[in-house]
Amino acid sequence: MILGKVTGVVVATIKHPFYVGRRMLMVDRLDEGGNETGAYLVAAAAVDAGVGQTVLVVDEGNSARQVVGDSSAPLRSLIVGVVDDVAID
Amino acid sequence: MLLGRVIGTVVATEKYDGLTGVPMLFVQPLDRMGADAGKPVVCADSTKMAGRGELVLYEGGREAAMMLEPWFVPVDHSIMGIVDEVSRDGWRHENGDRS
Numbered sequence: 042m043i044l045g046k047v048t049g050v051v052v053a054t055i056k057h058p059f060y061v062g063r064r065m066l067m068v069d070r071l072d073e074g075g076n077e078t079g080a081y082l083v084a085a086a087a088v089d090a091g092v093g094q095t096v097l098v099v100d101e102g103n104s105a106r107q108v109v110g111d112s113s114a115p116l117r118s119l120i121v122g123v124v125d126d127v128a129i130d
Numbered sequence: 131m132l133l134g135r136v137i138g139t140v141v142a143t144e145k146y147d148g149l150t151g152v153p154m155l156f157v158q159p160l161d162r163m164g165a166d167a168g169k170p171v172v173c174a175d176s177t178k179m180a181g182r183g184e185l186v187l188y189e190g191g192r193e194a195a196m197m198l199e200p201w202f203v204p205v206d207h208s209i210m211g212i213v214d215e216v217s218r219d220g221w222r223h224e225n226g227d228r229s
Binding site (some may be wrong): 048049050051052053054055056057060065067069078079081082083084102113114115116117118 | 131132133161162177179187189191192193194196197201204208210211212213214215216217218219221
């Protein structure tokens with residue numbers, strides 16, 4: 042899983058049926074220090090996360106499909122948690 | 131998924147059976163602020179409606195093939211949707227507006 046920060050919302054009316062009714066959020070990748078890496082992705086949201094929040098993103102299709110319980114979902118990046126704290130020794 | 135802009139079309143009459151009727155579009159990847167970033171890729175268009183200049187969401191890997199019907203086709207990039215708006219501070223699309 043990767044750490045990211047929600048930085049925007051992407052709206053698309055014409056899209057694959059799986060994504061109908063699902064929020065799609067722009068997530069900037071963060072490194073272990075919480076710094077932006079410059080990379081980003083657009084993820085579907087399994088949990089409700091708002092702009093500015095740090096989130097946990099599953100970035101692999103099989104896991105994401107298991108979370109949503111749909112074995113044919115064309116889904117790879119999925120927000121599965123809102124992070125409260127990161128502590129690294 | 132990543133954001134991209136459709137910059138052209140690719141026509142191939144001689145191709146894998148499962149891909150008949152699937153439009154192939156050239157997509158320029160965009161970075162997190164909307165600027166061009168990286169090399170264009172040819173995407174199968176699962177919406178079958180994306181046009182030149184439009185902003186799209188695309189996905190790579192197995193998920194790209196899974197968007198299509200039949201899905202067991204040799205495709206590694208597909209357009210998932212046509213973007214109406216990206217609401218991110220400072221995001222600017224190449225032609226200036228937000229979509």
